Amino acid sequence: MTTDESVTPLHQTLLNAASAARYASRQLGTMPAEARVKALEAIAAKLEGAVPEILEANAKDLARAEENGLDAPMIDRLRLDEERIAGIVQGVRDVAALPDPVGDVLASWERPNGLQISRVRVPLGVIGVIYESRPNVTVDASALTLKSGNAVILRPGSDSFNTSGKLVALVREALAEADMPRDAVYMVPETDRAAVGHMLSGLDGNVDVIVPRGGRSLVERVSKEARVPVIGHLEGICHVYVDASADIEMAKAVVVNAKMRRTGICGAAEKVLIDRAAADRFVPEIAKALIEAGCEVRGDDASLSRADGLIPATNEDWVTEYLAPRIAMKVVDGVDGALEHISTYSSGHTESIIAEDEKVAEKFLTEIDSAIVMHNASTQFADGGEFGMGAEIGISTGRIHARGPVGCEQLTTFKYQVRGSGQTRA
Amino acid sequence: MTTDESVTPLHQTLLNAASAARYASRQLGTMPAEARVKALEAIAAKLEGAVPEILEANAKDLARAEENGLDAPMIDRLRLDEERIAGIVQGVRDVAALPDPVGDVLASWERPNGLQISRVRVPLGVIGVIYESRPNVTVDASALTLKSGNAVILRPGSDSFNTSGKLVALVREALAEADMPRDAVYMVPETDRAAVGHMLSGLDGNVDVIVPRGGRSLVERVSKEARVPVIGHLEGICHVYVDASADIEMAKAVVVNAKMRRTGICGAAEKVLIDRAAADRFVPEIAKALIEAGCEVRGDDASLSRADGLIPATNEDWVTEYLAPRIAMKVVDGVDGALEHISTYSSGHTESIIAEDEKVAEKFLTEIDSAIVMHNASTQFADGGEFGMGAEIGISTGRIHARGPVGCEQLTTFKYQVRGSGQTRA
Incomplete structure (x- = not known):
């Protein structure tokens, strides 16, 4: 862990969180699929039982948004009500019901020397999501990354910090109650935009990929500053x-x-x-x-x-x-x-x-x-x-790793497992 | 195309080459598989018929390498002889004989509304390869990228510039003679390390991915400067x-x-x-x-x-x-x-x-x-x-897109084709 004097308190907080997220992702990725389903069900139940708290947090964001003169479509995207929360909860249950991608054997073959080679799907690891002031994305992104065995570091738009913070607190409580690592879902604690830069730096190698959602200025910043791979989301012309x-x-x-x-x-x-x-x-x-x-x-x-x-x-x-x-x-x-x-x-x-x-x-x-x-x-x-892929975290316009809708499968990678009986190479 | 005054002549040369490579990649990616096979066979025959020229170019590199006091393993990797050239030619023929990855239907399904969705393998586009002073990689990388329908921009180690330059000239001649776009294979014309920086900048969006091969200093430079996706090659601990x-x-x-x-x-x-x-x-x-x-x-x-x-x-x-x-x-x-x-x-x-x-x-x-x-x-x-995957351009230690051996398949991506009968979304 970096303990350089030049590291700001916010940066150090994020370094610690990313290191904890890495540890949580290792646990999540090797758990049985049912454990991840159980966690998602616990999250759905927790959110369902906390509607008044969520609305209270949302009211604060809305009040500030109106003070700051946000335009009507932005305020609409920020606003939650009972129906919208029910939709978010249903989304978590839908993700829980998707087929589990982790451990899928994508291909396997035997070599003439008897080596058995399999290509097996594994989680990406720790995913950083930088997105707009849309509280539903906070929960969707958490559910999709958990389902696919990943940990997530969330940086929502600053106008939704109260709502998203409350949602993440509830998700983490539900994880802990389900005996799952709560550090698998983390939200940056401050609206300070420096946090985005820290995420893009990779936080000592503990962020594996960044998913940026947002306008041109975010996309340009990401393309300039990212030191980790990006699943790109350009505009849709x-x-x-x-x-x-x-x-x-x-x-x-x-x-x-x-x-x-x-x-x-x-x-x-x-x-x-x-x-x-x-x-x-x-x-x-x-x-x-x-x-x-x-x-x-x-x-x-x-x-x-x-x-x-x-x-x-x-x-x-x-x-x-x-x-x-x-x-x-x-x-x-x-x-x-x-x-x-x-x-x-x-x-x-x-x-x-x-x-x-x-x-x-x-x-x-x-x-x-x-x-x-x-x-x-x-x-x-x-x-x-x-497309029938379930929920998505966005539509990738990049050419590598994921193109089109980014769902559970696209949040995984693979590794090779090679089984032998003592083979040495000539 | 950038025509900014601050663009150096080398940068402008590379911008033009990348734009030509983009155009060539579009032609290559939609040609029938047999055309790419024919081109690879033409390349093998051309190299086979030019052994004395290749050895002559190699002798210049070797003489300079000895003057510059390169160590014995580096000189060995640089050295070509008739047997090694025969091995390189055989490598091209082996790649030609691999199954063609382009156009493979990776998955297809029908939606309840009748939309037919297919995930189809397509080339990555234009690939930048930055590598050591190993002339065999010049040909291997050209063959693998051509086979998978991509164009390539090569930046070999400066000690191999004569040999690699001669090999690329022969490859381009063979392409032109086979009625294929010669701009699909391009080598940067100068040893000036600024060329590496230009490649990492993406050359106006005309480089889709960088494959860096080399020591820690290259890897660090790439991770700092790259504005395009990288298929990572760290060391093997x-x-x-x-x-x-x-x-x-x-x-x-x-x-x-x-x-x-x-x-x-x-x-x-x-x-x-x-x-x-x-x-x-x-x-x-x-x-x-x-x-x-x-x-x-x-x-x-x-x-x-x-x-x-x-x-x-x-x-x-x-x-x-x-x-x-x-x-x-x-x-x-x-x-x-x-x-x-x-x-x-x-x-x-x-x-x-x-x-x-x-x-x-x-x-x-x-x-x-x-x-x-x-x-x-x-x-x-x-x-x-x-692994039975044929030739490789390296072993990826990155987590996204490609892990392990990077062969023809790993140099592709996919797109979705959706076939309908006038469906509109409710």
């Missing part, structure tokens, strides 16, 4: 490409859903690309459907000349994640034009093609190099639950 | 634990092989832990076997008091990778003592237990959290070829 072979009714329904079902999620479509070969027909119809659904449409010249009610797009529009009822529309030269545009501007999250021509669709599915590529489906399905 | 239940003849054979077969590889055992319950018998026998094989043995007090010919170990010995005919020996309290010592001092590479007691062995295999854990086998088997 998601595209829908409407091929000339598309069924126009399906195209309208999917584009409107992909954009407007919920505009604030990372899987919401931000750009719609229209095949030039059908632009005269598709641009006005799709633009009209979007505008009628309450969406602002910013078009390139080829779109503006074909539909009414559009606003001219600028270069900035192709690289902007709106998270709002706004979309940018561009006319492209068939699937190759779509591939070209997407490979230049996509953030690698999710893209969808609407087409009846299977050959064109397969080309898109093969050549687009994003975490999720879809054919004739709404980008709003980019979600761990919708 | 590998342990063999001899349980009281071990067959002593097997233990002696495995320990001597694990240490002495080749002392300079990362899978060589560096520490031997002896169960206190059998120390009176095992310490003298194992120490004698090692010393007779030409190994220096550094012992803790409990070992020193039980055997002749040992040198006292210091604390430094438990954290040092010797890569030499030297081992440190310690008496521990059974498997729990071994777990405790290894979890404190191991670099997470490879550990082995010698035991007849299956229960003890399983405890070791489960609880040791290294990339490779073995029972009754020599740590020298920690190798992609010995």
Whole structure:
């Protein structure tokens, strides 16, 4: 453990917590699956029995948020009520019921010399999660990391510190009561942003991976400062490409859903690309459907000349994640034009093609190099639950380790077990 | 592309090369498998037909290495001869013959709403490899990355620049002649170490992952400067634990092989832990076997008091990778003592237990959290070829993405393909 004089009290506190989390992760990772299920059930029961306390802590955060003039969507994400707490509790039970990933034999084979080799799934270890002021994430992240045999160090957005702190205190109590190591779930004790820097430094090798969730400034800070691996979460600049072979009714329904079902999620479509070969027909119809659904449409010249009610797009529009009822529309030269545009501007999250021509669709599915590529489906399905993977800690736009929804399985790694009978190498 | 005035000519050259490598990687990753096989065969034939040129380039490196007073093992690793070139060529053909990993469907399932989801293996993209002055790695890394559909940017040790440069020129010629993108294999043009920094910066997002091979100073530089993911290669502080239940003849054979077969590889055992319950018998026998094989043995007090010919170990010995005919020996309290010592001092590479007691062995295999854990086998088997995975670019000691041997499969990632019929999300 570092005991350098230059270490601040906060840094030392975090070093100690990470060392305890490492120890807890070793215990958790080698326990039987039932012990982790029991712990999650204890957590669900504990939260269920503490609704008034949780609401009291939440009221403090809400009061301060209003004083500080937070905007309405942020206050909404921060707010808990009985129904939302019940949803959080149900989420813990859902995670408990997922198949246990730890110890899965991913592959096994025998070598000619008789060595038996198995690749076995094991927990990642200690996971640092840096996220927004969303109290539900505090519990979701704790449940997912525990289920997969990991310890977690949480750093929620400062506006949710009272609520998240209360939730973590309850989780730790439940762990202790279930004879599980309470140090497996830890929340940084201060809103001081220096804590983020300490987590990114790896805390003496006791943080194995960082999961950052948040806006561009967090992502940039993480990419600059992280000394440990990161499961990346960039923004979602998601595209829908409407091929000339598309069924126009399906195209309208999917584009409107992909954009407007919920505009604030990372899987919401931000750009719609229209095949030039059908632009005269598709641009006005799709633009009209979007505008009628309450969406602002910013078009390139080829779109503006074909539909009414559009606003001219600028270069900035192709690289902007709106998270709002706004979309940018561009006319492209068939699937190759779509591939070209997407490979230049996509953030690698999710893209969808609407087409009846299977050959064109397969080309898109093969050549687009994003975490999720879809054919004739709404980008709003980019979600761990919708994929049938259970809860998720986020959607990774990075290329290594985990891509797409990050659930229990993605919070594991593997090791090789080699069983011999005294083999030596020639 | 960055065209900032502060960009040096070397940096601009590398930015251009990385952008070209990105483009080449997109072509490679969507080509049929046979095209990559054909390219590898063309490379093998090209190298085979250029032996005199390669030896000439190598002679220049060797002459300079002798002038610069490089030590004998380093000169040996640098030296090529006809036989070694034939081995390199055979390596390319072996990689060509491996199963193609790209496009493998890793899993697929259908959702209740009819969405068909598949997880499909795809190349990582552009891989930066920073390595020692070993010309064979230049070709191995090129072959493995091409086979798995990736482009590669190579930065060999400066002592091998003539040889590696000639090899890369031949590889690129062969690619062009096979109608494949030559920019898929690129070597940095100068020995200037600034090139390493530029690679670690990610070259405008066109390097997806760095594979560093080399000593502590490289690893430390990478961990400090990398702005892109790293497939980590720390040192191999590998342990063999001899349980009281071990067959002593097997233990002696495995320990001597694990240490002495080749002392300079990362899978060589560096520490031997002896169960206190059998120390009176095992310490003298194992120490004698090692010393007779030409190994220096550094012992803790409990070992020193039980055997002749040992040198006292210091604390430094438990954290040092010797890569030499030297081992440190310690008496521990059974498997729990071994777990405790290894979890404190191991670099997470490879550990082995010698035991007849299956229960003890399983405890070791489960609880040791290294990339490779073995029972009754020599740590020298920690190798992609010995695992049946074909060639490897190294052994990862990191926890994310790849652990253990890094072969073709480990140089890939995956994406999700979702096939629908117009589904929208409720």
